[in-house]
Amino acid sequence: xxxxxxxxxxxxxxxxxxxxxxxxxxxxxxxxxxxxxxxxxxxxxxxxxxxxxxxxxxxxxxxxxxxxxxxxxxxxxxxxxxxxxxxxxxxxxxxxxxxxxxxxxxxxxxxxxxxxxxxxxxxxxxxxxxxxxxxxxxxxxxxxxxxxxxxxxxxxxxx
Amino acid sequence: xxxxxxxxxxxxxxxxxxxxxxxxxxxxxxxxxxxxxxxxxxxxxxxxxxxxxxxxxxxxxxxxxxxxxxxxxxxxxxxxxxxxxxxxxxxxxxxxxxxxxxxxxxxxxxxxxxxxxxxxxxxxxxxxxxxxxxxxxxxxxxxxxxxxxxxxxxxxxxxxxxxxxxxxxxxxxxxxxxxxxxxxxxxxxxxxxxxxxxxxxxxxxxxxxxxxxxxxxxxxxxxxxxxxxxxxxxxxxxxxxxxxxxxxxxxxxxxxxxxxxxxxxxxxxxxxxxxxxxxxxxxxxxxxxxxxxxxxxxxxxxxxxxxxxxxxxxxxxxxxxxxxxxxxxxxxxxxxxxxxxxxxxxxxxxxxxxxxxxxxxxxxxxxxxxxxxxxxxxxxxxxxxxxxxxxxxxxxxxxxxxxxxxxxxxxxxxxxxxxxxxxxxxxxxxxxxxxxxxxxxxxxxxxxxxxxxxxxxxxxxxxxxxxxxxxxxxxxxxxxxxxxxxxxxxxxxxxxxxxx
Numbered sequence: 001x002x003x004x005x006x007x008x009x010x011x012x013x014x015x016x017x018x019x020x021x022x023x024x025x026x027x028x029x030x031x032x033x034x035x036x037x038x039x040x041x042x043x044x045x046x047x048x049x050x051x052x053x054x055x056x057x058x059x060x061x062x063x064x065x066x067x068x069x070x071x072x073x074x075x076x077x078x079x080x081x082x083x084x085x086x087x088x089x090x091x092x093x094x095x096x097x098x099x100x101x102x103x104x105x106x107x108x109x110x111x112x113x114x115x116x117x118x119x120x121x122x123x124x125x126x127x128x129x130x131x132x133x134x135x136x137x138x139x140x141x142x143x144x145x146x147x148x149x150x151x152x153x154x155x156x157x158x159x
Numbered sequence: 160x161x162x163x164x165x166x167x168x169x170x171x172x173x174x175x176x177x178x179x180x181x182x183x184x185x186x187x188x189x190x191x192x193x194x195x196x197x198x199x200x201x202x203x204x205x206x207x208x209x210x211x212x213x214x215x216x217x218x219x220x221x222x223x224x225x226x227x228x229x230x231x232x233x234x235x236x237x238x239x240x241x242x243x244x245x246x247x248x249x250x251x252x253x254x255x256x257x258x259x260x261x262x263x264x265x266x267x268x269x270x271x272x273x274x275x276x277x278x279x280x281x282x283x284x285x286x287x288x289x290x291x292x293x294x295x296x297x298x299x300x301x302x303x304x305x306x307x308x309x310x311x312x313x314x315x316x317x318x319x320x321x322x323x324x325x326x327x328x329x330x331x332x333x334x335x336x337x338x339x340x341x342x343x344x345x346x347x348x349x350x351x352x353x354x355x356x357x358x359x360x361x362x363x364x365x366x367x368x369x370x371x372x373x374x375x376x377x378x379x380x381x382x383x384x385x386x387x388x389x390x391x392x393x394x395x396x397x398x399x400x401x402x403x404x405x406x407x408x409x410x411x412x413x414x415x416x417x418x419x420x421x422x423x424x425x426x427x428x429x430x431x432x433x434x435x436x437x438x439x440x441x442x443x444x445x446x447x448x449x450x451x452x453x454x455x456x457x458x459x460x461x462x463x464x465x466x467x468x469x470x471x472x473x474x475x476x477x478x479x480x481x482x483x484x485x486x487x488x489x490x491x492x493x494x495x496x497x498x499x500x501x502x503x504x505x506x507x508x509x510x511x512x513x514x515x516x517x518x519x520x521x522x523x524x525x526x527x528x529x530x531x532x533x534x535x536x537x538x539x540x541x542x543x544x545x546x547x548x549x550x551x552x553x554x555x556x557x558x559x560x561x562x563x564x565x566x567x568x569x570x571x572x573x574x575x576x577x578x579x580x581x582x583x584x585x586x587x588x589x590x591x592x593x594x595x596x597x598x599x600x601x602x603x604x605x606x607x608x609x610x611x612x613x614x615x616x617x618x619x620x621x622x623x624x625x626x627x628x629x630x631x632x633x634x635x636x637x638x639x640x641x642x643x644x645x646x647x648x649x650x651x652x653x654x655x656x657x658x659x
Contacts, residue, residue: 041488043488045492045495063220067230070224070230071229071232072521074519074522075229075232075234107488123240126484127232129484130481130484133477133480133481133484133491134481137495138219140218146495147499148450148475148476148498
């Protein structure tokens with residue numbers, strides 16, 4: 001698959017990840033890496049159409065990045081550095097940035113990188129994917145799709 | 160009377176009081192109420208925001224951002240890093256806990272008494288517990304109203320012949336909204352926010368939210384008050400509070416950090432003790448509708464003497480997915496789509512060693528805990544017991560918080576998992592209880608504060624949070640913290656040497 005096709009696979013259904021221009025170059029690189037990880041690992045829910053899924057992936061990845069951006073300085077800096085290093089790490093293996101790989105290869109690269117002996121990407125991926133699960137299953141569309149909807153006030157679900 | 164939020168401050172301000180209390184959780188709110196009730200002028204400074212019952216609706220992620228320190232992402236560094244969660248809002252962690260209020264276990268109190276600490280005998284502490292339990296409407300709930308996770312836990316205990324007890328919780332008419340960790344949206348949970356905070360306000364206490372204390376103003380061994388940085392939108396103002404006494408109740412990590420920043424180092428932050436929480440998802444062959452009924456109504460009490468407790472946990476697809484995260488993509492997909500058959504359990508284990516709170520001059524405390532071999536042994540034992548319990552209750556698959564592990568279907572699976580010299584770094588450990596980082600004690604060489612919380616080497620700085628406990632309680636510490644603060648405040652008020 002060439003570079004153009006890869007980009008197309010990343011920007012599926014015309015939903016292009018619009019990065020936050022106020023985050024600076026570093027922030028945008030991190031945001032793109034987060035989006036690429038989220039898009040590849042987002043769980044499938046049968047009743048959510050592929051187009052909706054891509055839209056949700058984008059919303060979720062923005063929330064994940066926003067949460068990282070608000071982390072205390074001493075956590076945020078290593079997290080950003082690791083994210084950029086991770087994005088570049090696939091250059092060694094696949095010859096392309098992680099965020100430019102197709103989803104299958106992104107998933108494979110994440111599995112390999114978890115066990116990387118030199119740089120410990122495991123903690124970064126654990127953080128990213130945990131936040132992804134938090135925001136994904138918190139999403140009203142997903143909760144509706146799996147039949148679990150939070151009702152305000154006294155929960156009728158809980159009754 | 161209301162809470163002064165950061166928005167109410169328009170310039171640098173100085174005020175004075177008899178007592179300034181840093182923090183508004185279990186310790187701070189109790190101290191505020193008792194001191195205000197005794198006629199003292201009280202100012203409470205809370206770093207977090209002021210959010211009321213009607214604010215506790217909406218997405219979990221948003222509420223975690225509002226109510227938790229660092230949105231629930233404070234790490235305790237080590238191998239593995241431990242995810243530590245604590246409240247950062249008016250009411251502190253009582254706003255986001257499950258309202259479980261076990262009295263201090265007898266063997267723990269007995270050990271503390273053994274160090275010579277006075278007024279910890281049965282006759283002294285029982286009336287305190289009784290008063291607190293009345294004020295917080297602590298009661299056990301009907302098992303018939305329980306959710307399936309609690310009922311299955313009881314079934315498992317009956318199969319194995321294990322002791323279990325109904326859980327005492329601070330609640331009135333819990334309506335099973337199942338949202339304890341993000342603030343009770345019905346006001347049923349009797350957190351500090353709806354009990355001692357309003358009571359303190361009614362007695363004239365002034366409470367400022369969005370106020371992070373950065374400095375303890377000193378004159379020799381005497382504190383003259385504190386300075387806080389108050390956030391009002393994008394602006395920050397200084398709030399100076401002059402007071403006859405300073406009570407530190409920011410929790411076991413923030414209190415030692417504030418002390419270290421201000422040059423108090425003796426036994427400060429060096430004895431941190433935590434509880435490890437290890438979660439597991441159990442799936443059952445039948446739909447159990449885990450969201451229906453009251454959460455956490457029963458707990459395994461068979462292993463109290465070992466400071467090990469097994470219980471059910473709040474259920475939500477978010478928590479389910481997060482607990483399954485170490486098992487990867489496909490397991491998360493499969494189990495969350497069948498969430499009606501799943502429930503979440505946890506085993507809580509007391510640490511064997513001690514951690515540290517460090518001032519690394521990064522503007523935040525750094526916390527470190529080195530997992531000992533004994534910790535790993537206890538965690539393995541706890542997980543084994545949890546697996547035994549849920550299998551006895553009829554679970555088909557048990558997913559432990561161990562990265563890359565396979566689902567456990569029988570004890571032999573567990574043996575295989577544990578015998579492979581399990582790397583502790585694969586464990587996904589949470590903690591919501593940190594204690595004993597500035598312990599009180601009779602021996603000044605081994606404690607940070609005297610028998611009633613007065614910081615050694617000072618005339619009027621008191622520790623009034625979980626940090627002053629002599630050690631970890633093993634069980635949920637809220638009522639222990641409150642009882643110890645009650646005991647200390649009563650002594651401080653009665654003793655003229657404190658000049659309060």
